[in-house]
Amino acid sequence: MATHLHTEAVQQSETLLNTLPHNDESVIHVAFGINHNYARGMGITLFSLLKHHPTTAFHIHIFTDTLADDDIDRLKQLAGNQPLAITLHLFNDSWLEKLPVVGRYPKSIYYRFLIPETVARYSDRVFYLDADTLVVGDYSPLFTLDISHVILCASNDTVRARQNQCPKLGLKQGNYFNSGFMLINIPRWLANDTTQKIIDLLVAQGANFGFPDQDALNILLENDTLILPDKYNFIYDIIANKVWHNFSTPNDTVMIHYTGKCKPWHAWSGGNLSHLYLDYYRLSPWSSLHLDKPRHHKEMKRFARIKFHKKEYAASLFWMINYIKHKFFK
Structure with missing residues (x-):
């Protein structure tokens, strides 16, 4: 496999806390890729994940270029009695220079592409979660799912997104998955040099994409992705559902993904699913922070x-x- 600039991007990996049993092979690895604006959102997502899996041993990997001391202190408060490790992976962003900025999306959306090569030293599989999500159910059926035949597992985006993006991107299977939740088969990802292929595609065509990271993943992995039920990544746009919309999610929903410009930590959000998010917010170590x-x-x-x-x-x-x-x- 060729050596590329991004393989050297992670400059430092620092353990923030570790209460895991020694050599416990049941540990579930979960990764986030954030900039400083999404540290609070990541904290709420992580808090909700732990709340619904109180006996699961997790190793959390945070990929970022910086993280404030206050957020590090709050993350350490999450340990409690649960077996938990949190590793901070810091990198320089020189590898991002050639990648396009598209619309409202910051370059931090590309941080997730560093995850497989870095987490490979810990595990052969990793869950990726966006930092604008809320876990409200049980992910454990996926902890032992056989993913040996695919690079990626993800859930489809909305019907509207599929109708728009499939013809634009030339997707033949009728699927257009959302990259806010992914289960990655690390050895298969690495064997196919997936990160470099994504970077090459983004450099060549990314400026023309509507959703750059997600479009690139769908183009390259259309035939190497297992589509999971929507319950694992239930898409909800606060703005699209009006000011005070009472929206019912299916009873088996595992995660709510607050897509769109308005996030539930914005004071101008509204509706029952925003209030649900705030219920978790107020119980978390980030409760003292005011809404934007x-x-x-x-x-x-x-x-x-x-x-x-x-x-x-x-x-x-x-x-x-x-x-x-x-x-x-x-």
């Missing part, structure tokens, strides 16, 4: 509507005035 306040006029307008729905009329008027000021007078 609106910065742009569209966010201010939505926040005014949220306040109105909550019958906080004075606050609603305040934010509507701010919306008008920022839209028409700035």
Whole structure:
């Protein structure tokens, strides 16, 4: 296998905590790829994962270029009595220079491509989770799933996404999976030089993709992916479901993925699934952090509507005035 720039990208791996039994082969490896803006979201996702698997031994791998001391301290509070290891993998971002910036997506979406080569020293399989997700059920059926015949396991994106992206990308199977949850077969990923193939495709065509990391994965792994039930990555867009939408998820839902621009840690989110997220938020080590306040006029307008729905009329008027000021007078 050729040696590429990205193989040397991880500069330091630091153990933040480790309460795992020695040589326990039942450990489940889970990875996140984040920038500093998503550290809190990752913390809530991890908190919810541990809450629903209280006896499972996890090794958590965090891939980032920086992590604040406060977030490290909060992560250490998650250990409790559960067997848990957390390893921080820090890297320089020189390997990202040639990769495209597309739309609102930061280059941190590409961090996940470093995961297989780094986690290979610990395990032959790893779960990847986006940091805007909430675990609400049991992932254990996947812990021993036979994935020897594929590189990747993932769930399909929405019907609309499949209808749009399959013809655009030339996908023949009718599947277009969401990359916010993946179970990766590491040896098969490495044997196929998958990371370098993704990077090459992104450099050549990524600027034309709507969802760069996800589109590249779907093109390259269309015939090497096992499509899992939607319950493992249930897609929910807060904005698309209006200001105060009561949305029912299927009873067997394992994870809710809050896609779209509005996240449940934004004060201008709303609806019962946002409130569900906040239930976990308030129990977590990140509970002392305030929700993000609106910065742009569209966010201010939505926040005014949220306040109105909550019958906080004075606050609603305040934010509507701010919306008008920022839209028409700035």
